[in-house]
Each structure stands twice: as C-alpha cells, then as structure tokens.
C-alpha cells in the first residue's frame with residue numbers, strides 16, 4: 001500500500017485550545033483521526049507526525065523520501081521563514097502539498113509570504129481541518145497520474 005506522511009509543525013499540537021476563533025475547536029487528536037480515516041479511504045497508509053522543532057521536521061522529511069509517495073505539510077510559522085525546510089522539500093523530490101488551516105492571506109502581513117510554496121506542488125489554505133483532507137485528495141490525484 002502506498003504510504004503518505006502528514007506533518008504538522010509548531011504549535012499545531014495545541015489545536016482545539018489554540019486560538020479557536022482562527023483554528024477551530026476540533027482537537028489535534030480528532031483531526032488526526034479524520035486525516036487517517038480519509039487517507040485509508042483513499043487507499044493510503046498514513047503516518048502523522050508533529051514537532052515544534054525545525055530539525056525534527058527536516059529529519060522526518062528526509063526519512064519520508066525512503067518510504068512515502070508524498071507529504072501533506074502544515075509547517076506552521078516555519079512556512080514564512082524556514083529556508084532549511086524549503087531546502088529539505090527540494091532535496092526529497094517526492095511531492096509535498098503545503099496546507100494551512102487558516103487563510104494566511106487574510107491575516108497578518110508576515111503570513112502572506114511562504115518561502116516553501118515555490119518548492120511545493122501546490123497550496124491549500126483557509127478550509128479549516130478540511131485543508132488536510134483536500135491535501136490528501138491532491139496527493140491521490142498526483143500519485144495516480146504518475
């Protein structure tokens with residue numbers, strides 16, 4: 001079975017209690033359960049990973065190239081300034097879909113810039129937890145076309 005990695009960056013472990021007006025009230029655990037279920041419905045084995053550390057996220061991206069067909073990545077605030085994560089995405093070659101729960105274009109000015117978008121296959125933002133599910137669908141379409 002094809003495997004995908006869904007990766008959450010910093011502060012996303014607090015989903016459910018973190019700024020619920022922006023990120024919703026669903027808990028991190030319940031969102032991950034929905035992600036895993038949708039991935040299985042699409043025929044993927046799914047690993048979910050979260051870290052608040054840039055290096056751990058980079059290590060996981062590197063590892064994913066060995067056993068995954070693609071990655072759905074919410075890099076959190078690293079999206080806006082981590083050239084190291086950008087370089088890791090470039091290095092691994094498998095498709096990475098950038099996702100955001102909130103519409104990053106309707107918030108603070110610093111969130112409008114993503115340094116990872118140019119090396120991702122596409123960007124999904126503003127659909128709440130569904131952004132992750134849409135990201136999985138995108139990976140399905142991409143990997144089927146391969």
Ligand code: DQA
Nearest residue numbers: 011074076077100101102111
């Ligand atoms: C986020 C948007 C980022 O700007 C923010 O730093 C996050 C979450 C989102 O999912 O909407 O941590 O990536």
